[in-house]
Amino acid sequence: MRWYASAIYVFLYLPIALIVIYSFNAGRYAMDWQGFSVEWYFKAFANPFAMKALRTSLVVALWTAVLATIIGTLAALGLERVRGWLRQAFDVLIYVAIMVPGVVIGIATLIAFVTVFEVVNPVIFAVFGDAVPRLSMGLPTVIGAHVLFNLAVVILIVRSRLAGLDRSLIEASEDLYATPLGTFRQVVLPLLAPAILASFLLAFTFSFEDFIIAFFVAGPDSTLPIYIFSSIRRGITPEVNAIGTVVLVVSLTLLIAAQFLLRERGPAKRRGDTA
Amino acid sequence: MRNGQNGATVPTVAFRNVTKRFGEVVAANGLELEIRSGEFLSFLGPSGCGKTTALRMIAGFEQPSEGDVLIDGTRVNELPAYRRPVNMVFQSYALFPHLNVARNVAYGLLQRSPRPPRTEIDRRVAAMLDLVQLRGFENRRIWEMSGGQQQRVALARALINEPKVLLLDEPLAALDRKLRRDMQIELQNLQRRVGITFILVTHDQEEALSMSDRVCIMRDGGIVQQGTPADLYDRPVNRYVADFVGKSNFFAGTVLTARGGGAVIELDGGGTVTAGRTGEGLSLLPGDAVSVAVRPEQIVLARREDALPAGGAATISARVQNRIFLGEHIEYLLRSETLGEFLTLAPRRSELTERPFEAGEAVFAAFSTEAALVLGSE
Numbered sequence: 001m002r003w004y005a006s007a008i009y010v011f012l013y014l015p016i017a018l019i020v021i022y023s024f025n026a027g028r029y030a031m032d033w034q035g036f037s038v039e040w041y042f043k044a045f046a047n048p049f050a051m052k053a054l055r056t057s058l059v060v061a062l063w064t065a066v067l068a069t070i071i072g073t074l075a076a077l078g079l080e081r082v083r084g085w086l087r088q089a090f091d092v093l094i095y096v097a098i099m100v101p102g103v104v105i106g107i108a109t110l111i112a113f114v115t116v117f118e119v120v121n122p123v124i125f126a127v128f129g130d131a132v133p134r135l136s137m138g139l140p141t142v143i144g145a146h147v148l149f150n151l152a153v154v155i156l157i158v159r160s161r162l163a164g165l166d167r168s169l170i171e172a173s174e175d176l177y178a179t180p181l182g183t184f185r186q187v188v189l190p191l192l193a194p195a196i197l198a199s200f201l202l203a204f205t206f207s208f209e210d211f212i213i214a215f216f217v218a219g220p221d222s223t224l225p226i227y228i229f230s231s232i233r234r235g236i237t238p239e240v241n242a243i244g245t246v247v248l249v250v251s252l253t254l255l256i257a258a259q260f261l262l263r264e265r266g267p268a269k270r271r272g273d274t275a
Numbered sequence: 276m277r278n279g280q281n282g283a284t285v286p287t288v289a290f291r292n293v294t295k296r297f298g299e300v301v302a303a304n305g306l307e308l309e310i311r312s313g314e315f316l317s318f319l320g321p322s323g324c325g326k327t328t329a330l331r332m333i334a335g336f337e338q339p340s341e342g343d344v345l346i347d348g349t350r351v352n353e354l355p356a357y358r359r360p361v362n363m364v365f366q367s368y369a370l371f372p373h374l375n376v377a378r379n380v381a382y383g384l385l386q387r388s389p390r391p392p393r394t395e396i397d398r399r400v401a402a403m404l405d406l407v408q409l410r411g412f413e414n415r416r417i418w419e420m421s422g423g424q425q426q427r428v429a430l431a432r433a434l435i436n437e438p439k440v441l442l443l444d445e446p447l448a449a450l451d452r453k454l455r456r457d458m459q460i461e462l463q464n465l466q467r468r469v470g471i472t473f474i475l476v477t478h479d480q481e482e483a484l485s486m487s488d489r490v491c492i493m494r495d496g497g498i499v500q501q502g503t504p505a506d507l508y509d510r511p512v513n514r515y516v517a518d519f520v521g522k523s524n525f526f527a528g529t530v531l532t533a534r535g536g537g538a539v540i541e542l543d544g545g546g547t548v549t550a551g552r553t554g555e556g557l558s559l560l561p562g563d564a565v566s567v568a569v570r571p572e573q574i575v576l577a578r579r580e581d582a583l584p585a586g587g588a589a590t591i592s593a594r595v596q597n598r599i600f601l602g603e604h605i606e607y608l609l610r611s612e613t614l615g616e617f618l619t620l621a622p623r624r625s626e627l628t629e630r631p632f633e634a635g636e637a638v639f640a641a642f643s644t645e646a647a648l649v650l651g652s653e
């Protein structure tokens with residue numbers, strides 16, 4: 001590897017490495033190394049605010065992953081049958097959703113939510129009075145925004161797997177007397193399962209580590225990235241580093257798992273004949 | 276044939292004037308065919324002639340644009356594939372990669388309602404794996420099997436359902452020559468044992484001729500000729516069939532006189548041939564342009580003209596261009612000044628020659644009147 005290539009990697013990953021290293025610092029100031037210790041991890045897990053943010057993030061990520069995976073998979077299956085200009089329109093929209101920067105999605109969904117609330121809330125008030133709370137920003141809006149941008153990811157992954165699916169397997173199943181529903185259950189779904197699971201993990205990860213979109217549409221409950229952001233403003237402590245490291249490890253693990261699931265399962269190592 | 280009221284047997288599968296179009300492409304063109312129960316029939320033809328399309332219309336993956344497909348005398352045009360009593364062995368085998376060998380084989384039985392009891396399924400899977408000699412492979416994954424083994428799994432998966440008809444789309448194409456030969460024999464034995472109607476698609480003429488009771492020669496979506504392998508070899512209706520089934524020499528010429536089944540033909544290269552046979556459905560008039568077809572093994576060679584059998588249709592003096600050693604036989608490519616190149620096939624030890632002819636050697640070739648078959652010129 002050329003030296004400048006190495007330099008780029010150092011530049012990219014050094015900050016992350018520093019965060020991980022200094023999360024094990026015994027001292028109380030972030031960049032002042034006082035020896036190895038894991039006490040900040042215990043402190044972080046004992047911090048009620050951090051734990052509440054973590055729980056919020058997990059709830060948001062889980063709901064996002066579940067909803068995005070279900071809706072995205074159904075959409076991918078449906079789009080498989082769409083042809084012509086309609087199909088092209090959907091394809092373009094899906095890529096747009098992936099390429100649009102998070103800030104734009106954040107602002108756009110915020111405006112959308114506010115606009116809808118402005119219309120709906122007076123109606124709710126007129127019908128129910130104060131008995132029913134007004135709609136406002138909160139976990140559901142974060143989940144909604146996250147589902148929106150993760151949908152595109154799920155659709156792309158599931159659809160590429162679907163496109164690679166051998167048509168003759170479906171015909172073989174029908175030839176062997178399976179009804180269309182039976183074929184879907186016994187052949188299509190099992191073969192799509194790795195892709196569906198992988199997109200679930202990716203959606204979970206993207207939601208779990210998202211700061212920008214959540215920053216715009218979150219209500220009073222902050223997610224973990226928002227909590228980290230606000231505590232950094234009070235100075236970087238080893239505790240923040242420890243939380244950051246936990247987020248990093250969780251995300252990387254899920255990403256690697258997803259990557260593993262999406263690997264093409266080749267004509268793997270054949271055992272010698274044993275019979 | 277009317278629904279077998281007077282004891283006449285109903286064909287297991289029948290095409291009635293079946294046409295299938297894909298946009299501009301006509302993949303099947305007015306197919307007429309009846310396949311009897313227990314028969315081993317092949318569709319033989321070059322790539323793109325519509326063999327697979329014909330098979331897929333029986334399986335139910337394609338609907339005819341015109342005409343009817345009948346199974347046991349019942350029209351099945353609109354019957355979906357999963358309700359037809361036929362099973363298919365796919366060219367790529369299409370085994371389910373997420374199921375092991377036993378679950379692949381059991382797949383068809385598991386779709387029955389009511390589902391047969393567990394013990395019954397296990398018993399039949401075991402019996403099937405016995406039949407294809409794959410006992411002990413039950414828990415193998417598909418990708419852990421060799422090509423030949425996968426092929427037998429695919430066979431077992433289809434046969435376990437005891438279909439009325441087994442459809443095979445070039446099931447041996449992916450196998451190497453030796454294994455293919457073995458599987459051809461196995462398939463043939465299997466068909467005799469289970470007594471199920473087999474319909475095989477292939478573009479390998481040797482495969483079709485060696486395995487089938489009857490062969491349909493196809494071209495451009497149509498059936499050119501159907502008959503037993505011997506019929507097709509001995510009595511091809513045109514040049515296309517003669518060329519496709521075995522090797523053949525064609526000598527262009529013009530009819531001088533025609534009478535009975537035979538004719539006297541003036542060859543374009545000079546000289547005349549007395550041909551003893553005429554292709555079916557061909558009526559000859561003097562002046563018609565025709566081809567005289569002669570099989571290579573029906574041409575005898577000798578070093579001296581007087582060593583040739585007397586009373587031949589023609590005697591040709593030629594020079595050996597090339598010699599191909601085929602084990603028992605030797606194939607000679609000869610060239611005559613008047614007739615151009617032609618092939619002969621001689622047993623290695625013929626009574627006429629103790630030692631084989633050498634390239635460049637001058638020889639005399641002759642064939643009998645009965646060996647000469649007059650066909651249309653196209």
Ligand SMILES: Nc1ncnc2c1ncn2[C@@H]1O[C@H](COP(=O)(O)OP(=O)(O)OP(=O)(O)O)[C@@H](O)[C@H]1O
Nearest residue numbers: 297300301302321322323324325326327328329478
């Ligand atoms: N689904 C389809 N859509 C459009 N054209 C098709 C389709 N299936 C087949 N064809 C066309 O119909 C013709 C016959 O195809 P078919 O697959 O039956 O040929 P084949 O005899 O099986 O050839 P091969 O030996 O190469 O398998 C071809 O010209 C092919 O391109």
Ligand SMILES: [Mg+2]
Nearest residue numbers: 326327328444
């Ligand atoms: Mg084909």
